[in-house]
Amino acid sequence: MIVAGPGTLQPRLISSFVGNCRCRQSTQPLHDIFRYNPGSLTVNLCTIIVQRQMIKPDLGVNLVCRNTDELPNSTRKRLKPGKLSPRRPVPDHILKPPYVASKKPPGITTGAEVHDEKGMECMRASGKLAAQVLQYAGTLVKPGVTTDAIDQEVHQMIIDNGAYPSPLGYGGFPKSVCTSVNECICHGIPDSRELEDGDIINIDVTVYLNGYHGDTSATFFCGDVDDEAKKLVQVTKDSLYKAISICGPGVELNKIGRIINALADEHRYGVVEQFVGHGVGRLFHSDPVILHYRNNERGRMMLNQTFTIEPMLTMGSIHPIIWDDDWTVVTADGSLSAQFEHTILITENGAEILTQC
Numbered sequence: 001m002i003v004a005g006p007g008t009l010q011p012r013l014i015s016s017f018v019g020n021c022r023c024r025q026s027t028q029p030l031h032d033i034f035r036y037n038p039g040s041l042t043v044n045l046c047t048i049i050v051q052r053q054m055i056k057p058d059l060g061v062n063l064v065c066r067n068t069d070e071l072p073n074s075t076r077k078r079l080k081p082g083k084l085s086p087r088r089p090v091p092d093h094i095l096k097p098p099y100v101a102s103k104k105p106p107g108i109t110t111g112a113e114v115h116d117e118k119g120m121e122c123m124r125a126s127g128k129l130a131a132q133v134l135q136y137a138g139t140l141v142k143p144g145v146t147t148d149a150i151d152q153e154v155h156q157m158i159i160d161n162g163a164y165p166s167p168l169g170y171g172g173f174p175k176s177v178c179t180s181v182n183e184c185i186c187h188g189i190p191d192s193r194e195l196e197d198g199d200i201i202n203i204d205v206t207v208y209l210n211g212y213h214g215d216t217s218a219t220f221f222c223g224d225v226d227d228e229a230k231k232l233v234q235v236t237k238d239s240l241y242k243a244i245s246i247c248g249p250g251v252e253l254n255k256i257g258r259i260i261n262a263l264a265d266e267h268r269y270g271v272v273e274q275f276v277g278h279g280v281g282r283l284f285h286s287d288p289v290i291l292h293y294r295n296n297e298r299g300r301m302m303l304n305q306t307f308t309i310e311p312m313l314t315m316g317s318i319h320p321i322i323w324d325d326d327w328t329v330v331t332a333d334g335s336l337s338a339q340f341e342h343t344i345l346i347t348e349n350g351a352e353i354l355t356q357c
């Protein structure tokens, strides 16, 4: 298949699940930090690929875990890791993506996901299931509920529907869903932490059904959430829908980042740069890279193509710090972060949101 998109992932691919690498605060341009280097690459779940050597030397400067519990101007406590439950089994009859059995980190493929009729139907089915699971997961969000309990329910519902929870075993990710609470930007691992009144939590669901991934996330309120946090969540959601509204065949991909960044600017929110949207379909992560911030990257949307848009907006710092678990990404200053995500299909008339109930 000939692909005209931003075409190649080189030299700076990013995708939406990272791991085994550390992010850092930097004054360097993003492209320097995230230059793609096949030799030094470790890919993980959802959002980046980084050149590890460039990242590691700064580890000592930017604390991976901070000692201070309190956050400035807030009664909220910093997020801390909880305990993980054992890995949940998946029945033999469920079709598993190839990366599950492989010991190697998942690779990145440079082809766009452009589908024939059958492929589009499969994408609609996996997108719909992902949306249903996400909607159900949202009903579980209440004070006192652990993120592990949400993982348990999500895992069971996906399996009951004959699908595989895509994050489980992707690059070593230990759970079936990502739960990112408060200052967690993305890739939070479900654990023993109980949700608290006033928390916000992003739940990111990806299912693998009949050989196709559907990927979606939303940020939910736990109990009584303050107005500032509510507004961040609403603007983040609005930015996703605004971006989707301009999509269509031949449209430049960089319009997505421009429209999201413009809305964030209006409200003085930050746009996280290191984690991006991605092609999705037969592969969990592929071309194109979808940048959510203002950029001039080349590449256009193609008819019958599927990819995600998944902006992460913050109230303060956009700099990510990754915990020792190699997954959990939090804002450097502990400020809140919200995210919404849909898988979309480029149609003749624009874009169809596949991850809708």
Ligand SMILES: [Co+2]
Pocket: 016, 046, 215, 277, 278, 308, 310, 341
């Ligand atoms: Co994604």
